[in-house]
Amino acid sequence: MSKKSFISFFCILWVALLSFSACGSKDEITIEGTLENGAGKIIYIEEMSPTDRIFIDSIKLDKKGHFKVNCQMPYRTFYNLHVSEADYVVLLPQQGEPVNITGNYDSLSNSYKVLTGYDSQLLWQLQDYSNTGARQLREIVATDQKNRELLNNGELSDAEFNREHAITDSIFLSIFSDQQRYVAHFIEDNLGSLATLIALYKPFNNMPLVDPKNSFEFYEGVLAGLEESMPDNPHTLNFKNTVERTRFTYAQ
Numbered sequence: 001m002s003k004k005s006f007i008s009f010f011c012i013l014w015v016a017l018l019s020f021s022a023c024g025s026k027d028e029i030t031i032e033g034t035l036e037n038g039a040g041k042i043i044y045i046e047e048m049s050p051t052d053r054i055f056i057d058s059i060k061l062d063k064k065g066h067f068k069v070n071c072q073m074p075y076r077t078f079y080n081l082h083v084s085e086a087d088y089v090v091l092l093p094q095q096g097e098p099v100n101i102t103g104n105y106d107s108l109s110n111s112y113k114v115l116t117g118y119d120s121q122l123l124w125q126l127q128d129y130s131n132t133g134a135r136q137l138r139e140i141v142a143t144d145q146k147n148r149e150l151l152n153n154g155e156l157s158d159a160e161f162n163r164e165h166a167i168t169d170s171i172f173l174s175i176f177s178d179q180q181r182y183v184a185h186f187i188e189d190n191l192g193s194l195a196t197l198i199a200l201y202k203p204f205n206n207m208p209l210v211d212p213k214n215s216f217e218f219y220e221g222v223l224a225g226l227e228e229s230m231p232d233n234p235h236t237l238n239f240k241n242t243v244e245r246t247r248f249t250y251a252q
Contacts, residue, residue: 028071028072029099030070031093031099032101033067033103034064034065035061035108036103037105039062040060042059042060042083043061043082044059045058045071046082047078048078048090050237050238056069065105075233076230077092079091079092079093089108089123090198093119094117099116099117101114101120112124122186122190123198125186126182126183126186126199126202129182133179140175144165144168147161147164179202179209180209183200183210184210184218187199187200187210187218191221191222191224191225194235196226200218200222212249212250216250219243223236223239
């Protein structure tokens, strides 16, 4: 092989290696954050596949409550970051866009905020609005309980209690309607994003905000958006089966 040919071959090989290296790293994602009251504590990360939660790692926060984790993403999917089974947040990272969060370790889901990572920010906004509704719900439940105590103590008549209860019922229905409208707009504004799957299944007070029986068009809209933006994604394929099963169920 001539010197010129060798140099040409070396250049081609070098470009190929660079391309291979880029392809090998493009699926890596970064999630990091700083949590108040988190110094020296443990946070856990799981991949949320269409059918299961897959444990990835446990991470010890440093003395400032900071953590950082890099992992390979097999396809666009959700990640569950939690401090306990009941206290967690759902993130939706993508390659080349690190997710950065803040919050309080002792109340992660109620305090966290996503600083960077577009789709993860969408999910945070969705959860933040849900948290607002939950706080309003706790307030009217507390009012109802207080009124019931007053009734039992003879400080409220039955008529007065029923009148107050009708008010809290009306407030609840208003809050529920607000949550429904928010979720509907969220889905319509973000068709094509996996974040719409989380919105679609969002409950409020253990009731679905999108009832498949009465609002099946939202299921069809979410599926159409995902099939256009990521037709081969496992979440899309799994959701397509869900839509078909749901359509069959309510067609009976």
